[in-house]
Amino acid sequence: MHSPDSTSGTRAAPFPGSGLRPEDLGSAGFRAGHSAAYAYATGSMYKAIASVDLVVRMGRAGLLGYFGAGGLSDEELVASIRRIRAELGDHRPFGVNLLSSRPEREERSVDVYLAHGVRRIEAASYVRVSPALVRYRLTGAHRDRDGSVRTPNLIMAKVSRQEAAEAFLSPPPAAIVRDLAAAGRITPHEAEIAGSVAMCDDLCAEADSGGHTDQRPMIALLPAILTLRERMAFTSPAAGRVRIGAAGGIGTPEAAAAAFVMGADFVLTGSVNQCTVEAGTSDAAKDLLQHARVQDTILVPAGDMFELGTKAQVLRRGLFFPARANKLYELWLRHDSLDELDEDTADHVQRRILGRSFDEVWQEIKSRYVESRPAVIERAEQDPKRRMALTFTWYFARATRAAMEGDAGSRVDFQIPCGPALGALNERLRGTPQEDWRHRHPDDIARLIMTGAADLLSRATHLPTPVAAA
Numbered sequence: 001m002h003s004p005d006s007t008s009g010t011r012a013a014p015f016p017g018s019g020l021r022p023e024d025l026g027s028a029g030f031r032a033g034h035s036a037a038y039a040y041a042t043g044s045m046y047k048a049i050a051s052v053d054l055v056v057r058m059g060r061a062g063l064l065g066y067f068g069a070g071g072l073s074d075e076e077l078v079a080s081i082r083r084i085r086a087e088l089g090d091h092r093p094f095g096v097n098l099l100s101s102r103p104e105r106e107e108r109s110v111d112v113y114l115a116h117g118v119r120r121i122e123a124a125s126y127v128r129v130s131p132a133l134v135r136y137r138l139t140g141a142h143r144d145r146d147g148s149v150r151t152p153n154l155i156m157a158k159v160s161r162q163e164a165a166e167a168f169l170s171p172p173p174a175a176i177v178r179d180l181a182a183a184g185r186i187t188p189h190e191a192e193i194a195g196s197v198a199m200c201d202d203l204c205a206e207a208d209s210g211g212h213t214d215q216r217p218m219i220a221l222l223p224a225i226l227t228l229r230e231r232m233a234f235t236s237p238a239a240g241r242v243r244i245g246a247a248g249g250i251g252t253p254e255a256a257a258a259a260f261v262m263g264a265d266f267v268l269t270g271s272v273n274q275c276t277v278e279a280g281t282s283d284a285a286k287d288l289l290q291h292a293r294v295q296d297t298i299l300v301p302a303g304d305m306f307e308l309g310t311k312a313q314v315l316r317r318g319l320f321f322p323a324r325a326n327k328l329y330e331l332w333l334r335h336d337s338l339d340e341l342d343e344d345t346a347d348h349v350q351r352r353i354l355g356r357s358f359d360e361v362w363q364e365i366k367s368r369y370v371e372s373r374p375a376v377i378e379r380a381e382q383d384p385k386r387r388m389a390l391t392f393t394w395y396f397a398r399a400t401r402a403a404m405e406g407d408a409g410s411r412v413d414f415q416i417p418c419g420p421a422l423g424a425l426n427e428r429l430r431g432t433p434q435e436d437w438r439h440r441h442p443d444d445i446a447r448l449i450m451t452g453a454a455d456l457l458s459r460a461t462h463l464p465t466p467v468a469a470a
Contacts, residue, residue, distance in 0.1 A: 044097030051280030095120030207248030251421025253452025282406025303396025337384030
């Protein structure tokens with residue numbers, strides 16, 4: 001039920017004996033490899049919602065947290081890493097997100113991570129591995145005296161598709177390795193040993209979750225990826241050493257226990273940490289989140305992948321954003337330009353949703369891209385449907401910003417990524433001091449989930465054997 005332990009090369013019994021402790025669950029290799037007390041991590045959340053304070057709080061508790069670097073400028077990223085390093089030093093665990101993006105953006109992020117000694121990244125939204133990701137993985141790779149390959153830069157990949165899982169369980173693509181070596185981006189020795197390593201150390205099966213989601217059910221996704229690892233291990237020993245974790249829906253001890261029973265080497269939480277003191281979003285957003293129930297989320301178009309039809313899961317309760325976001329997407333599907341909208345519809349969109357005219361929105365968009373990405377503006381001015389998409393997704397960006405800043409005048413338009421796991425945790429905390437988010441901290445949630453899971457599994461090993469009915 002668990003992968004071969006990377007520190008011992010042996011497979012541990014799933015849940016031996018009784019009196020399990022939280023530190024007994026999952027992979028000992030995960031705990032040793034990340035200097036973490038539990039086989040547990042907090043995932044990154046866009047624009048530093050997974051904040052410096054959140055990551056530092058986890059690290060001081062001996063737990064692993066990933067900083068939400070997506071959407072930050074290079075200057076903000078560098079300043080955040082320096083703050084984390086100053087607080088945690090060199091020996092407490094932390095990681096930083098690397099979001100699949102434009103090649104030049106990924107390259108700049110990897111430059112920052114290598115320059116500042118970031119040894120753990122969470123790779124998210126990748127369908128295939130990129131040159132920047134391969135460069136990060138192989139930089140510093142070497143053979144020890146015993147011949148074993150060491151990769152100082154550790155990658156946790158979050159995937160929801162088996163083909164993406166296969167890419168991360170495989171060695172770096174040979175063509176990318178050759179190109180990087182030819183360009184002097186990696187050394188000949190690093191290129192030579194590339195075939196002996198997998199693209200990641202930890203592979204997280206991301207089921208139905210807050211934010212971008214493929215809505216995969218954990219009960220199907222996790223076993224499929226575990227089976228894939230076992231099959232690939234026959235031809236690639238490095239694949240067999242990759243630890244497989246579970247994310248999406250992990251918000252209670254019961255959910256974590258179920259993941260460990262299915263064979264997860266670790267668990268990763270997301271939405272539940274957004275409703276804590278340390279999360280980098282507004283008090284107004286947290287006030288809404290702490291009242292969410294399991295049924296209070298809904299799918300909307302993902303603003304950054306609007307034209308691809310990608311979906312994101314957000315909070316619905318008390319908000320107009322979901323209905324308005326879906327309305328904009330329906331209009332975009334049915335029309336080829338803003339000029340095709342009838343007068344009443346155009347007026348409704350401008351007054352009630354955007355809060356300003358199409359021309360005013362377009363001027364804001366142009367001012368944002370005209371210097372950094374002028375090709376975006378040139379294409380949109382030649383393609384009316386593309387211009388409509390940019391105009392509509394301006395609303396998505398504003399809704400995210402309003403939620404993070406707690407803009408009281410735009411409260412009903414808050415876009416708040418959220419999965420059902422938070423509703424389950426809220427139910428569990430109802431009637432306790434932690435019902436109020438002002439008494440919630442990410443390390444305390446980790447202890448609640450992992451201690452509760454250990455207790456559940458301890459009791460399960462002592463259940464009486466059922467007697468068959470006559």
